[in-house]
Amino acid sequence: PDAAAFDAAAARNAALAKPPGALGRLEDIALWYAGWAGSARPQLHRPQVIVFAGNHGVTAREVSAFPSEVTAQMVVNFEAGGAAINQLARTFGARIDVHALDLARPTADFTQGAAMEEDDLLTALRVGWEAVDPGAGLIVAGEMGIGNTTAAAAMAAALFGGNPRDWVGRGTGVDDAGLGRKAAAVAAGLACHRGHLLDPIEVLRRLGGREIAAMAGAIAAARVARIPVLLDGFICTAAAAVLERLSPGALDHALAGHCSDEPGHGRLLAALGKEPLLQMGLRLGEGTGAALAIGLVQGALACHSGMATFDEARVSTG
Amino acid sequence: PDAAAFDAAAARNAALAKPPGALGRLEDIALWYAGWAGSARPQLHRPQVIVFAGNHGVTAREVSAFPSEVTAQMVVNFEAGGAAINQLARTFGARIDVHALDLARPTADFTQGAAMEEDDLLTALRVGWEAVDPGAGLIVAGEMGIGNTTAAAAMAAALFGGNPRDWVGRGTGVDDAGLGRKAAAVAAGLACHRGHLLDPIEVLRRLGGREIAAMAGAIAAARVARIPVLLDGFICTAAAAVLERLSPGALDHALAGHCSDEPGHGRLLAALGKEPLLQMGLRLGEGTGAALAIGLVQGALACHSGMATFDEARVSTG
Structure with missing residues (x-):
């Protein structure tokens, strides 16, 4: 700064x-x-909301209440302007860009092997990096990806330790059995990749997903361009945590827009030393919690x- | 509803x-x-911010870090568009109306007698009632009045009991000695009016102030017109509490926009069963905390x- x-x-x-x-x-x-x-x-000019979408092989473990086809259906909804994030972006005067990352080719099931090959990871990071408008005054990175709370929980456990049960939550609304399957998938992922998780980039490649890597790329690009960022929910924050683990202070340009109802999110924000601006019980992703906080930044700068x-x-x- | x-x-x-x-x-x-x-x-049309100002005789007890003349100076600032509430109203597309209530004639020092005569009270209630735009889609009532956190603390203690120390705070920034003078003034007020504080309207008349009564009038008028209200800080909430004590449920049309840093505010919201939308450490009054929450209502309705x-x-x- x-x-x-x-x-x-x-x-x-x-x-x-x-x-x-x-x-x-x-x-x-x-x-x-x-x-x-x-x-x-300063004035707040041209806030930009960027929504990244990806599909996840770990859905084979039955970790979501919704089928994988919903990811692509929601991308259509984003493009038609019908999703929650569209309404919030409009309310706070933000442009919205949507990037679907190879939805027809989900990541590999991380309980069986690395979620992404290196070139997949690099492509996703670059999509995120290039999605940032250099003229934007504020960046919100959001996501859509059935199964991605499980990927984020695995990443958080790999980056910060703790029991898989500490990091999983109900996501889109799984029942107790689903919650057990999520914890089991996280545990299996940590076991499968044991010995390869000290490098935060490997955590992202092996346990993450394309939309998660793209968010990390966008947040890093914003840092280089000195554009302030509002972090969204659990999955966005897991992406951001990769950067902080790579280089402490890498998130100094980011505030936590909100703390979601996903229990791992508060834990992750505490690990990053970020106090959320809002706690409204949201657990939707898409960038909605951070978009809601744009109004607070507008109010702060106006005053x-x-x-x-x-x-x-x-x-x-x- | x-x-x-x-x-x-x-x-x-x-x-x-x-x-x-x-x-x-x-x-x-x-x-x-x-x-x-x-x-x-619904859509959110025409939110209205109404700022009421009044002066307080209890300032003779040295309960504020600022002199009473600041009330009138800030009214000029509101009218010139230079205050925080002006910036927030503009940010969220609200109209703003300012009503100064007889600033040259402060209320009486409530440690010595009733703050207001009955006709003063009725005039202030009516100013508040008539300030509400019947076409507004949302009302924020705010205030300015050097000394009014002490009046609000006395009202809260009279309405809900408890020790004066529980209800006083640093307001605009008094030191420990000032905090002690505030608690002593509240205790003296309760003692002076003992036996007359079972009627919430008498609490308002004896311990309150013109801008506080006007806020109560505005919130009541909004109820009759079925216009939703966002409550602001400690003083606004004390005004609202009079209505709730008169008629339980009288605040069902109101949400708590925020919880301020004034320690009595959280206690008062809990007594009213209101969970605040925001907790951003504001302690300015003017309607600022509630105005900031207008964006949340806009976001909610947009979604x-x-x-x-x-x-x-x-x-x-x-």
Whole structure:
């Protein structure tokens, strides 16, 4: 981030006509954004929501309440403007881009072998990287992929340890037996790839999926372009965690947009030291939780950049 | 609320192309709004933010970090568009109306006698009532009034019991000695008016203030007009609590927009059974916390009313 812009924004914040700290986290958001945007008085221009979709071989383990064909059906729905993320992107003035990654060719079942070959992984990372609009003022990366909460749980367990049961949740709504199958799949994946999971990129390749790799690519590209990011749910955060494990501090340009109802998400955010902006019980993915938080960033920047100072407003200080 | 509209909205919600419950509290917000708006597929039109300002005689007890003249200075700032609430209202497309209530004539010091005479109270209630635009789709009532966290704390203690220390906080930023003076003022107010505080309207008249009464009037008017309300911070919630104490259920048309950093606010929301939508550490008043939550209502209604159903999107159910 730009230290001069951050410092100038902090000085402006201290001069605004309000008691010190009275805007709470809105002040933190504004200073964080100012540092990354390189402007002491930034505006939020052109937020971009990017939704990546992929299919997962681990669905053979019956880990989802929905069939794999739903991934492609939802991509059609995204393109027709009918999904939740379309409505939220429109509400907060964000453009939305949808990238379906080789849906007809699911990843391999990670309980049996690596989810992706190296060239699959690289292609997916590049799709994500290139999806970022260099002129965007904020990036939300979302996903759709039947089976991908199981992949994210396996990645989280590989990256941060703990029992598979700690990381799995009901996803789209599996019952107790389904939850048991998810934990068993995670355990089988960790066993299958034992000895190869110290490298975070190998965790992504062996246990992840194309849409997860694409989100990691997008978040990394945003970092290089100094574009602030709002993290979405469990799967997005698992993708982001790969970057943090590769290079601590790699997510300093990202805030956690929300904490989902998927129990592993709160655990993962705590491991990353990220306090979520929203906790609204969402568990849909698509980027919906982060998109909802765009409004908070808009509000924070509007206050920071639009308010009068004590001097301008001729308000007495305390 | 309109039971038929609520039921029709619930049926629509169940048909939307997402796992059941996956939009969390957004679903609850949409159904709540649909019931009050009387529409199964509502849009959010014309949100209105109303800021009321009043001055308080209890400032003679040195309960604020800022002088009383700041109330009038901030009214000028609201009218010039320079305050935080102006930026947030603009961000979320709300109109903003400002009503200064007799600022040159502060209420009486409630430690010595009733804050307001009956005609003052009635005038303030009526200003609030008449401030509500009958065509508004959502109401946020906010306030400005140096000293009013002390008045709100006294009201909360009178309405819900407990130690004065439980209800006072740092407001605009008093130090420990100031906090002690606030608790002492609350205790003195309760002692002064002992035997007259069983009637919630008397609590408002004796311990409250003009802007607090106006907020109560606005929230009551919104109820009669079936306009949904977002409650703001501690002072707004204390005003609302008067209505709930008068008639349980009187706040069914209101959601808590946020929980402020003022410690009594969380306690008051719990007493009212209201779970806040946001917890962002704000403690500014003006309606800012509730205004920030307008975006969440917009997002909830956009999803509810704009999403495709499983049938429309041709997505397979689980």
